[in-house]
Amino acid sequence: MKKDFNTLSNVIRLPHKYAAGPAFTKFYNGLKEGMIYGTSCPSCKKTYVPGRSYCPDCLNNLDEWVEVAQEGEVVSWTYSDKEFFGMPGKPPVIVALIRLDGTDCNLLHLLGGVDMGSADAVNAAFKRGTRVKAVWNEEKKGHVLDIKYFEPI
Amino acid sequence: MGRPVAIIGSGQTKHGRRFDVTYPELVKEAVDAVFEQTGISPDDIDGVVSGTMPSMMEGVALTHFYFADVLRSVGKPILKTETCGSTGVSLAFTGYYWVTSGLADLVLVVGSEKMHEGDSQATMTTVLEPFYQRFFIAGAPGIFSMQSQEWSVRFGIPEEKVRAAATRISVDHHNDAFDNPFAHIQKKLTEDEVNNARIITYPVRLWDVCPNSDGACAMLFASEEKAKELGLKAAWVKGVGYSGEEYWFGDSDKVVWQCAIDAARQAYDMAGIKSPRKELDVAEVYNPFTFQELLYYECFGFCDFGEACDLTLQGVFSRAGELPCDPSGGTLCTNPIGATGLNRVAEAAMQVTGQAGDHQIPGAKLSLAHAMGGVDQYNGVMILGSEK
Numbered sequence: 001m002k003k004d005f006n007t008l009s010n011v012i013r014l015p016h017k018y019a020a021g022p023a024f025t026k027f028y029n030g031l032k033e034g035m036i037y038g039t040s041c042p043s044c045k046k047t048y049v050p051g052r053s054y055c056p057d058c059l060n061n062l063d064e065w066v067e068v069a070q071e072g073e074v075v076s077w078t079y080s081d082k083e084f085f086g087m088p089g090k091p092p093v094i095v096a097l098i099r100l101d102g103t104d105c106n107l108l109h110l111l112g113g114v115d116m117g118s119a120d121a122v123n124a125a126f127k128r129g130t131r132v133k134a135v136w137n138e139e140k141k142g143h144v145l146d147i148k149y150f151e152p153i
Numbered sequence: 154m155g156r157p158v159a160i161i162g163s164g165q166t167k168h169g170r171r172f173d174v175t176y177p178e179l180v181k182e183a184v185d186a187v188f189e190q191t192g193i194s195p196d197d198i199d200g201v202v203s204g205t206m207p208s209m210m211e212g213v214a215l216t217h218f219y220f221a222d223v224l225r226s227v228g229k230p231i232l233k234t235e236t237c238g239s240t241g242v243s244l245a246f247t248g249y250y251w252v253t254s255g256l257a258d259l260v261l262v263v264g265s266e267k268m269h270e271g272d273s274q275a276t277m278t279t280v281l282e283p284f285y286q287r288f289f290i291a292g293a294p295g296i297f298s299m300q301s302q303e304w305s306v307r308f309g310i311p312e313e314k315v316r317a318a319a320t321r322i323s324v325d326h327h328n329d330a331f332d333n334p335f336a337h338i339q340k341k342l343t344e345d346e347v348n349n350a351r352i353i354t355y356p357v358r359l360w361d362v363c364p365n366s367d368g369a370c371a372m373l374f375a376s377e378e379k380a381k382e383l384g385l386k387a388a389w390v391k392g393v394g395y396s397g398e399e400y401w402f403g404d405s406d407k408v409v410w411q412c413a414i415d416a417a418r419q420a421y422d423m424a425g426i427k428s429p430r431k432e433l434d435v436a437e438v439y440n441p442f443t444f445q446e447l448l449y450y451e452c453f454g455f456c457d458f459g460e461a462c463d464l465t466l467q468g469v470f471s472r473a474g475e476l477p478c479d480p481s482g483g484t485l486c487t488n489p490i491g492a493t494g495l496n497r498v499a500e501a502a503m504q505v506t507g508q509a510g511d512h513q514i515p516g517a518k519l520s521l522a523h524a525m526g527g528v529d530q531y532n533g534v535m536i537l538g539s540e541k
Binding site: 004005006010012016018020024048050056057075076077078079080082084085086087088095096097101102105106108109115122123127128144145150 | 172173212252272276278283284286287288289290291292295296298300302303306312321336351353354355356357399400401402406432528
């Protein structure tokens with residue numbers, strides 16, 4: 001709109017080094033061993049994954065670690081076939097909420113192992129309640145994407 | 154309870170890609186507009202509230218200091234309020250709190266954003282913690298897409314019907330925006346164009362999503378005494394409600410969405426509203442995504458859960474319907490994030506004071522303004538009325 005005046009370009013780079021604390025450290029180290037760790041709250045009995053150092057509802061400090069199931073149900077998903085900043089991998093990508101068996105929160109991760117050529121194909125493969133299991137990368141680095149995706153059982 | 158509070162004027166900039174001005178120059182447009190419209194001298198302001206999205210959006214931190222001059226805040230107290238997408242509504246709450254407490258009689262409230270100067274999507278990824286969720290949620294659309302899909306499945310609404318209702322909202326609002334001189338995207342769309350637009354994050358397609366906008370909104374909050382002294386048209390704050398949820402996206406139910414339900418309920422209780430669809434004359438619902446507007450109708454009690462699609466297709470929430478929603482075109486057509494929620498309040502105030510111009514809902518006396526912030530984490534609702 002109207003006249004465009006000059007512009008000035010600038011890039012700010014701010015590297016950070018985040019302390020992962022005991023809970024994320026345990027969770028990441030578990031991934032390196034092919035295990036998914038959660039924590040359980042002694043008061044509300046909920047199991048959270050990734051494991052937390054405190055219960056978000058009771059605020060108890062949590063140190064009751066459990067290895068949670070690597071299978072569960074699809075709660076919801078979304079499909080994207082165009083690349084965007086911060087996308088976990090190359091498109092097409094399906095980001096999903098998954099309820100792992102025995103846990104009490106929805107875990108964000110990826111779905112895969114099916115024809116992902118179109119939204120319709122994905123829609124045919126994944127519904128609410130579709131049973132899925134974790135598929136791991138061969139090389140594990142202690143990273144959330146050590147789990148490649150969850151695929152239908 | 155505190156003192157009665159009135160909104161006695163608002164100013165919005167023209168929205169769009171505003172490379173014709175610097176960020177403070179953009180803010181100045183909105184501030185100058187509200188003083189010009191009301192004839193009030195900036196000297197009479199007791200304090201200023203300013204707010205935006207995270208500073209990474211424009212790469213300047215503590216923008217309320219950057220804007221100090223144009224906010225007319227020299228020699229006065231200044232507050233910053235920042236609650237992500239709900240910043241604008243939180244700004245209005247801050248102005249309201251300040252005046253209702255009795256500690257100020259006249260407060261200038263300003264929200265702003267200049268989204269084209271940075272990378273809005275990258276900025277929004279920084280709302281998430283870096284250890285887990287940030288890897289999966291880059292930007293806003295994915296969240297709302299998963300929320301929408303969970304909602305439609307939970308209530309057994311066929312995908313085609315959800316699509317049809319979202320399309321109706323998109324076509325109507327992009328058309329409504331022609332009557333709003335401040336709107337960013339004004340567009341005649343056909344149903345086919347909306348249905349077949351490219352996928353952003355399925356089921357959300359291009360015309361289901363709000364734009365990036367540059368813009369600002371300024372507003373004056375006054376005590377009853379001050380409003381009477383100035384003799385200006387007043388929109389009275391009848392109710393406020395703000396509620397939030399746990400931080401992790403997967404920890405709470407985003408379908409029967411408690412923070413949205415509670416925010417509306419708090420505001421209705423304070424305003425004495427029992428039956429919102431009957432009693433409200435117009436609502437400015439925060440609608441960055443068509444699908445989310447449908448869910449809000451249900452969370453705000455405009456209808457029961459599972460009913461929003463049918464009622465939308467019947468025209469209940471369109472301009473001539475029983476409860477017109479977003480006659481301004483809403484956030485779907487104009488989204489300068491730090492100002493967006495304040496735009497909703499400005500529009501709701503304009504409606505109950507008969508100042509909404511070509512998109513005025515005739516005889517509107519009671520209105521609702523709303524915005525949502527965080528990763529589906531917070532909702533804020535304000536009710537305005539033409540009578541105290």
